[in-house]
Amino acid sequence: MSPKYAFDGKFSVKSDIFSFGMLLLEIVSGKRNRGFCHPSHQHNLLGHAWLLWSANRATEVIDGCLYDLVEPQVQRCIHIGLLCVQKFANDRPAMSSIVAMLGNESASLPRPKQPGFFMERSSMDSSAISKHEELHSINAVSMTTLDGR
Template sequence: MSPKYAFDGKFSVKSDVFSFGVLLLEIVSGKRNKGFCHPNHHHNLLGHAWLLWIEDKAMELVDECLLDSVEPQVQRCIHIGLLCVQKFPNDRPAMSSVVTMLGNESASLPRPKQPGFFMERSSMDLSATPAHEELHSVNAVTVTMLDGW
């Protein structure tokens, strides 16, 4: 969910771009943004990706199953993901530009700015979350079969 929608209830086409960026970073990392936990800090996945990016260690974000992939392509996906999750909607590219960026590996990309929701949770926030929190929902289904006689 984009910051503008979360805080102000305002939705735009740039909200979709933000969501796509989160999804792209989740795919590359193999981790979910919600519930992300790192032993060295309390940032969410977006914050972690940003920290690695500014330290020039973006490939440390990559899931093991993608390590055999072509590094420039994976690095480009991280770069595009960070462009999509920038804090201000006007800084985010249009979705048509994102598609072009993904399809044209030779085009240069602008430098991303800090993402929205780049924050560090306090240890109080983490202690309020149960360690056994389930990452899926349990759906109970009741089926009623009508039988006419």
């Protein structure tokens, strides 16, 4: 979910681009953003991918089953994913540009800016996630039966 929609309830044509980028990062890493837990920090998958990419260690985000693929192609997918999840919608590429980026491996890519939702969780959230507890609410249902007089 794009930051603008999550915080302000405003949907834009680039909201789907954010979701596509997040999906791309989840596929490459083999992990879900929700429930992601790393022992050295409290960031979500998006924050983890950004930290590694910023430190020129993007290959550490790649799922082990993808090591047989050509590494530059997988790194390119991470780069494109990070371009799609930039905080401001105007910074995200159009879907036609994304298709061109994925299809043309020789074209250079712009440097992504910091993504939206790049934040650390509180220790309470991370302890619940590390215990693999589901974070949900309990819905109580009541039923009213109408009887005539």
